Amino acid sequence: MAFYVVQFLTGLASAASLFLVASGLSIIFGVTRIVNFAHGAFYMLGAYVAFTLTERYSGALGFWGGIVAAALAVAVIGVLVEMLLLRRIYHAPELFQLLATFGLTLMVEDLVVLIWGPDDLVGRRAPGFKGAIDFFGQNIPSYDLFLIALGPIVLGILWLLFQRTRWGILVRAATQDRDMVAALGVNQKWLFTSVFALGVFLAALGGALQIPRDAVNHAMDLRIIVEVFVVVVIGGLGSIIGAFVAAVLVSELNAFGILIFPKISIILVFLVMAVVLIVRPWGLFGKPEAPARRTPGLTVNPWRPLTTNERFAALAALLVAAALPVLNNPYLLTVGSEIAIFVIFAASLHFLMSVGGLASFGHAAYFGLGSYGVALLATKAGLPMIVCLVLGPIVGLLGAAVFGFFAVQLSGVYFAMLTLAFAQIVWSIAFQWVSVTGGDNGILSVWPANWAAGPAHFYWLSLGIAALAVVILRIIVFSPFGFALRATRDSPLRSEAIGINSKRIQWTAFVIAGTVAGVAGALFAYLKGSVFPDNMGISLSVDALVMVLLGGVETVSGAVIGAIVYKALNIWLVSQTDLSKLVLGGFVVLIVVAFPKGIVGTLEALLHRRRKSASSSASPLLASRIESAE
């Protein structure tokens, strides 16, 4: 019995640190709607800075003072990030801020190694909390008890802050209805900055408090960020109590789950999240989100098919690309093949995100299913390459059909997180089912057949399929189905009122996107000659998101350019420097600031403006629009 009590308390201690970080993320998201990917980076910075301070200043004051000072210092960094970077892009398309914070995260991962060195750092134990307390023969670390107490205390302070102060009331109001706060004449800028600072402070505090029990290292951010997102979503976005309950739930399920299934930790949080989202689509304590109001006038120009001239230009560019083998550089051709494959992958996500308005955080699942499909068919069934290339993507299709059915019942961030959960579940199956998938050692020797084995041949194959995939997706965009899909994205209310079954349309789109991703995955398996769980990992899903956002989420085919730029740069940087993350992250941040609508989106806007000013007088429509924009 004593054991179960202690196990429960241990779970509570884990929950406390999770809660600190999660509450910060939840507050930031609730008010600013920023999916703050850098939250883990702030957590890690908190730990690093606290390590330095607590090593430098001795004694209890040095320790506790160091912890708090570290959290404050990182909060200041957070304020700078908010003011210098995020403020510029609040009006960018949804999720664009994710791109900025992703870039920051990449940079921080390399920076901490540059500043603090590569070794794991083990900090001091907390003065006064070094030992353990005997509980019927079981030991409970006193620091755990401290954390257990701290969780509810922080919860209480936050509750008071939100219930009893004017600032807190504003924050709550902003969480429920952002437009209203803007209308109330509140200085929204500073409200956002202060909220961001508080969120970052909590993350850094969570990180700093890990010093006595963890090793500070440059991978801490990734360890926590996904888990924290999951906790926030399970609890319900913007709900602090929800974050607390979800942190406890996840930690306790883990503490007791490993007694029965020792391998459960790897997948547990995602299973919980999938179940919660299917049963309660807005999390345990969340409220249904009011559909985002689109400010009239801020929308994009209607999409149109390419003109004849543009078609010729695209064809010419394709022909130029097809002539690449004349350079007779096999490495370049494999890189070209890889880029073409990522064009397919990014285009498939773009279809779901831009046309369908469904941002998937787990799109790699269908890429991975395609490549595992190919690998299993080729190695276990010994089927020829051409058959595998056709059948492999069907595995992606089937996966998308099953998961998509549940995912499209949700929308917005909840949709994103459910797709992430499904992707992680698929990933962990690939990771754990060693007898079939080879586990993390993957499946080897999936090399292409002779007709496609030469780098030039494989390049032409990839390029051809990429061009075909992009053209087909474009045709679908401008087909009645594509319009119906955009209709469900633009106005769920109106589309339902004109007889459109949104869920079925979105489900179909999900299946199309999953299948095309499967095509990319199938080709990728042959390009690399092997498949690994990485092929369906979070980082691949994030890469795809970044490509789409970089190209421009409001464009018809911006993902193509986004994929080419990001992938080429990534391959080149990894080859040239060990600090590829720092440079790539810096580049992403620069792009975000310079091209707030993505590369293609910004170029389009520039071109549009030039055309507009060329056609002289502003239209009377525009004038009346400004009047009615109130």
Add this chain to the structure above:
Amino acid sequence: MRGYFVGAGLAIAVAAMASSAMTTPAMAQSGEIKIGEINSYSLLPAFTEPYRKGWQLAVEEVNAAGGIGGKKLVVVSKDDGGKPADAQTAANELVSSEKVAMLAGTFLSNIGLAVSDFANQKKVFFLAAEPLTDAITWSKGNRYTFRLRPSNYMQAAMLVEEAAKLPARRWATIAPNYEYGQSAVAVFKKLMSEKRPDIQWVDEQWPPQGKIDAGPVVQAVAAANPEAILNVTFGADLVKLVREGNTRGLFKDRKVVSFLTGEPEYLDPLKDETPEGWIVTGYPWYAIKTPEHDAFLKAYQAKYNDYPRLGSIVGYQTIKAAAAILAKANSTDPEKLITAAEGISMPSPFGEITFRKIDHQSTLGAFTGRTALKDGKGIMVDSAYRKGADYLPGDAEIEKMRPKD
């Protein structure tokens, strides 16, 4: 401007890469021999930094001694970011653009296997430095791949020799939940049970690699009340496990056998919290008194003003071995390199080693010993070098596992 300029963008991107590929001459200059080296520099800097220092020292020594047959040895090093797919891109670049004579390096098992498969497909010589998986020389071995570091099986066999002497009968295991952890536990259990049929395995914990929730894991193991524990976690996970275990008294009156924990990479961060008396494999650089090692230690400390980690040894010996193979083959033809490498013997800081013909595994060994605290730092005591050759299964068994070429 809108639109899907697949081709245009692709062409631009590719042109950019072409120009970069052109600036580094695609063909090896005469008078140079290139080795392509790949490792997880950005993902695992704690291990790969000392490793890099090690191979850089070796390159310097080889060239100071006249290079290889009068040609200068050049190592072109690439980061794989910890991803097998990126490692293959790097391998491809090294082989196609840099025209390297051979590939070397890698740390993670799955990356080692990916590069090994690539080498087999493209018929390139590959000297795997660090991946521990048994598959790379056995079940998925191929004629182009050789491996330097003592494998999972060898390290397990070394530890079992000590562990079997313990009176403990009730054992629990804690290992990271991926192939390395799984196969380390499996081999250890198998070898242990062969020697000690009386042993019971009372609990196993599989925390995800890099994400251990140490408190509940420690509690769970303690609840099974084992007499001894096998640990396979390392790095940050190990630190958390040790800290929780120390506080909660898990290691009190229990024997612990632990993979790799004696390596400075993993032992040093533990500082004064190093648990005492664990039976570990590792690298007690401060306690090795052989002329070969002294020479290496002196050169290393002179160059870097730092002590070597195990990674330094691996990096150093990888390039030394590559140079020896290249010199013996007197050619960069892969087939000749294989012929030269099979059965080659050479000196190393740990004494003479041989790359076996039967499975391409080197006989580099490892040190076992016990952890202890000295001046607030963890060290290995009672350490003994165990030659790799003594801890490999019989030839018949290997022939059964290893696919025919």
Add this chain to the structure above:
Amino acid sequence: MSMVPTLLSVESLTKSYGGVHAMRGVSFELRAGEILALIGPNGAGKSTCFNALNGQIIPDSGRVRLLGEEITGKKPRLIWRMGVGRTFQITATFPTMTVRENVQVALVSHGGELFNVWASTAKHARDEAGRLLDLVGMGAYAERPCGELAYGDLKRLELAIALANQPKLLLMDEPTAGMAPRERVELMRLTARIAREQAIGVLFTEHDMDVVFEHADRILVLNRGSLIAEGSPEEVRGNAQVRAIYLGEGLVYDARHREGASA
């Protein structure tokens, strides 16, 4: 009028949220070609009633029948397919499409082509869309981005969309809110003309009493979820209870001087 068949019949609709009764036993009928106004102070239950009619919410009890067929609790999209078009209080259109495309989507849906992934939408029912836009006076704006439209134009676009499935019944939630006075008159005249020509029944809510009294054939007055008066404009105008409610709200019948107040 009595010869015209009943188009919509509503029987004792009830809906409550928490303890609040949004509708209590609302019953009325609507005939083809008839223009019926539903009025009442804020919070009287007008929107709830509207939403119950097109399936946006499910009433606690009561029935709604369209040409004798029960539609209570059906999904909006199915009710639309049975011939009910609707406009919204806050316009709901597709801002990333052109004006014509907005109508084309509705026509695609009406034509059962929603899952056609291969055809070109641009060519789909282009002329029909143009005809509908001309009908509501938006023909000149057909190629404009919908997101650039003024509010009054959006209302007219919504009407065109609502007419795309050749509806039998039009539900218009504050169709003239946000419009200039002259636009209001134009839109309502247009609506009335279409309703008479095509024998469409129209139910609308409106704050602007001028619009109501000028264009409605019949008026229903809702207060606190209950129907308190029903009849011709003259009858309702003379109803003391209605007067009391509206005076209590501080509103006057003659809203001529409140232009634009309801935006």
